[in-house]
Amino acid sequence: METIWLYQFRLIVIGDSTVGKSCLIRRFTEGRFAQVSDPTVGVDFFSRLVEIEPGKRIKLQIWDTAGQERFRSITRAYYRNSVGGLLLFDITNRRSFQNVHNWLEEAQSHVQPHSIVFLLVGHKCDLEAQRQVTQQEAEKLAGAYGMRYVETSARDAINVEKAFVDLTRDIFELVRSGDIKIQDGWEGVKSGFVPNTVHSSEEVTKGGRQCFC
Amino acid sequence: ECCVIQCVSSTEELRKHSWSGIPREVRPITWRLLSGYLPANKERRELVLKRKREEYFGFIEQYYHSRTDEHYKDTYRQIHIDIPRTNPLIPLFQQPAVQEVFERILFIWAIRHPASGYVQGINDLVTPFFVVFLSEFVTEDMENFEVAALPLETQRNIEADSFWCMSKLLDGIQDNYTFAQPGIQNKVKALEELVSRIDEDVHNHFKKYEVEYLQFAFRWMNNLLMRELPLRCTIRLWDTYQAEAEGFSHFHLYVCAAFLIEWRKEILSMVDFQGLLMLLQNLPTIHWGNEEVGLLLAEAYRLKYMFADAPSHYKR
Numbered sequence: 001m002e003t004i005w006l007y008q009f010r011l012i013v014i015g016d017s018t019v020g021k022s023c024l025i026r027r028f029t030e031g032r033f034a035q036v037s038d039p040t041v042g043v044d045f046f047s048r049l050v051e052i053e054p055g056k057r058i059k060l061q062i063w064d065t066a067g068q069e070r071f072r073s074i075t076r077a078y079y080r081n082s083v084g085g086l087l088l089f090d091i092t093n094r095r096s097f098q099n100v101h102n103w104l105e106e107a108q109s110h111v112q113p114h115s116i117v118f119l120l121v122g123h124k125c126d127l128e129a130q131r132q133v134t135q136q137e138a139e140k141l142a143g144a145y146g147m148r149y150v151e152t153s154a155r156d157a158i159n160v161e162k163a164f165v166d167l168t169r170d171i172f173e174l175v176r177s178g179d180i181k182i183q184d185g186w187e188g189v190k191s192g193f194v195p196n197t198v199h200s201s202e203e204v205t206k207g208g209r210q211c212f213c
Numbered sequence: 214e215c216c217v218i219q220c221v222s223s224t225e226e227l228r229k230h231s232w233s234g235i236p237r238e239v240r241p242i243t244w245r246l247l248s249g250y251l252p253a254n255k256e257r258r259e260l261v262l263k264r265k266r267e268e269y270f271g272f273i274e275q276y277y278h279s280r281t282d283e284h285y286k287d288t289y290r291q292i293h294i295d296i297p298r299t300n301p302l303i304p305l306f307q308q309p310a311v312q313e314v315f316e317r318i319l320f321i322w323a324i325r326h327p328a329s330g331y332v333q334g335i336n337d338l339v340t341p342f343f344v345v346f347l348s349e350f351v352t353e354d355m356e357n358f359e360v361a362a363l364p365l366e367t368q369r370n371i372e373a374d375s376f377w378c379m380s381k382l383l384d385g386i387q388d389n390y391t392f393a394q395p396g397i398q399n400k401v402k403a404l405e406e407l408v409s410r411i412d413e414d415v416h417n418h419f420k421k422y423e424v425e426y427l428q429f430a431f432r433w434m435n436n437l438l439m440r441e442l443p444l445r446c447t448i449r450l451w452d453t454y455q456a457e458a459e460g461f462s463h464f465h466l467y468v469c470a471a472f473l474i475e476w477r478k479e480i481l482s483m484v485d486f487q488g489l490l491m492l493l494q495n496l497p498t499i500h501w502g503n504e505e506v507g508l509l510l511a512e513a514y515r516l517k518y519m520f521a522d523a524p525s526h527y528k529r
Contacts, residue, residue: 005306017333018294036301039333042431045490061487068291070332073393074431187423 005049005192008059009171011164012078012116014103015088016096017067020123023154024088025064028164033155040066042074052169059192060168069133072106079110083180083188084117084171086163089138091122091151097138104145114188117165117174118147126153218344224253231456233510234449234503241349244342247455248381253435263376269373270374272321273413280320288331290317299336300444306340310361311366315339318376329390334435338382341439342375385462389434397434400466401427407470411516424485430495433469437461441472442480442498442506449506464517470497499523 013021022040027033029048044064051057063082065075087103089096100120107116120142122133135151142149150165151157174180175189182189227246235243245251252261280289296315300306306315318339323331344355350367351358360368395409405426409416419426432440439447450468450478473480476496483489498505 017291018298032440036298038301039295039298039332039336041435043428045428045487047487066333068333070330070390070392070394074427077427090409107284 005059007172007175007192008061008190009084009168010061010063010082010188011084011086011167012063012065012082012107013086013088013124014065014075014107015067015086015121016090016093016099016103019087019088019090019093019096020154021067021088022064023032024086024121024123024152024160024163025062026096027121027160029062029152029158033157039068040064042066043078048164050163050165050168050192052172056172058168058172060164076106079107079116080114081123082111082116083114084167085119086167087118087147088120088121088123089133090124091133092124092127094132097133097141100141105116114186117167117171117180118145119163119170120145120147120149121163122149122151124153124155125151176180188193191192219347228456232453233508235452237272237348239454240448241346244345244378244451244455248378250377250381256465265377266370266373269321269376270369272315272325276321276324277317279324285320285324289316289320291333292316292323292336293333295333295336300340303444305344305356305358305360308360310342314343314360314368314372314375318372318379321376322380326383326387328392329387332390332394332435335383335390337436337439339375339379340444341451342378343371344444345448346371346374365520382461385459393436396462397431398427400434400469401430403466404430404469404473407466407516407520408473410520411470412474412477415480418481419489422484422489424486424489424493428490430469430473433472434465437465438469438472441496443501446498446501446503446506449503450510453510464513467513467520468509470516474487474512475509 013025015021017039020045021110022037023034025046026037029046032142042162043066046062046064048062049057050060063078065071065078085107087100089100104118107118120138122135135149138151139149148168148170150159150163152163154160169188171180178206180189182191199212224246231243233248241414242251246253250265258283273404279285293316296312296319297307301303305311315336316367319331319336323329347358347360348355350363351370357388363371374468375470383390388394390396405416408426418424424445437447442450451460454464479492480489483492
């Protein structure tokens with residue numbers, strides 16, 4: 001049975017190959033850390049419910065994209081229907097930080113006429129000894145693009161929850177203020193099942209009829 | 214020991230015998246023959262093997278050092294970071310000697326095929342060949358076998374044979390990996406059209422919940438179902454793919470359709486987008502073996518012949 005949620009947000013996770021996109025999402029959605037995993041090809045789908053205020057639940061649908069250039073023609077199609085995004089770089093890999101600008105350009109050129117609320121994520125912050133990007137410069141870059149910045153570690157479960165929840169709250173505020181509007185034919189934001197309405201009781205009846213007895 | 218070498222006189226006959234699965238003992242030689250790497254003519258085989266193996270190591274000598282060149286360093290970097298992530302759960306593939314073999318094979322293939330270069334997914338395609346050619350020298354517990362303990366000559370032969378057989382496979386599906394991946398785009402469209410004809414319920418169910426075929430079938434094409442099946446099943450599947458004319462490039466489409474329909478009950482019981490996508494990304498094949506693959510292939514064969522003359526449902 002469908003859990004009750006206020007809104008459904010679609011998020012996209014982008015960034016260079018091996019910055020840890022899949023690991024971060026798996027930590028968030030499955031609560032575990034895989035030491036190694038196959039490289040993502042194309043796009044994988046994940047989902048989780050988050051509670052942003054007591055009783056206010058948002059359903060997140062998360063698209064995990066392949067970092068390799070050759071898959072861009074596939075991953076591009078997912079920008080348009082995303083309301084939010086996590087742009088990851090690896091704090092131990094300077095090059096992945098230098099590519100942040102390219103990723104933003106790539107996203108912006110394929111999201112028109114919509115826009116995506118991005119969060120900049122410095123990943124693998126448990127590897128402090130190998131750090132190649134300082135927190136200050138990452139914050140400065142994020143500020144220049146009007147993004148928040150957070151450092152995370154999927155391995156040690158640092159700020160993983162915070163990254164997704166903060167982004168979700170920001171989007172929620174923009175929806176509440178009317179800056180982001182629900183539109184037909186756009187999957188970025190959908191309105192959810194609200195309890196005690198005709199709509200939801202219909203859903204319940206329908207679900208009942210479909211149950212396997 | 215081996216009726217393949219002794220009795221099977223023509224390649225045609227060999228294909229016929231191989232379609233329904235090749236016995237483990239003769240699989241290495243049969244794969245070399247079916248892939249077109251080894252000539253059907255027995256007298257020429259030894260010479261060809263020797264020459265091709267030398268040719269491969271000639272490429273290594275000539276090109277492998279260029280992996281640090283400005284022009285190739287991105288290609289090498291991507292291969293280098295993907296190899297430890299290839300078959301991550303099987304200890305065999307975590308051995309440095311094995312990882313170096315994969316790196317060399319993939320790098321040489323990539324620079325010799327600049328139209329596609331190295332694309333993630335191609336790394337998976339080395340695995341079945343490597344495992345099958347290694348199986349000639351390992352009787353049990355292959356997953357933990359120490360490859361570095363084999364004579365150097367043997368290691369080199371396995372590497373060269375894996376390279377050439379993988380190259381033959383990729384020759385038939387290179388448009389899966391060129392710019393914008395047209396081979397995959399076309400095959401996913403063809404899959405959608407095929408499913409709309411063979412199982413309207415499943416097709417309409419996807420439509421109703423706004424599931425697009427590309428969302429799950431991209432990987433089925435890009436990695437030839439290797440991410441969806443245990444390795445032993447892929448090896449069995451490839452017996453047939455190599456026995457079929459255009460097995461990897463064309464018959465695979467029918468296998469994907471049969472594979473999808475295999476789960477129709479589970480699919481139809483999911484009544485939201487996310488349940489469907491999670492199911493399709495994680496189909497429970499972990500227990501699958503020869504029997505399941507055999508049934509899958511039989512169904513694919515049936516579909517192929519039923520729809521072979523259907524108007525333009527699949528433009529090659």
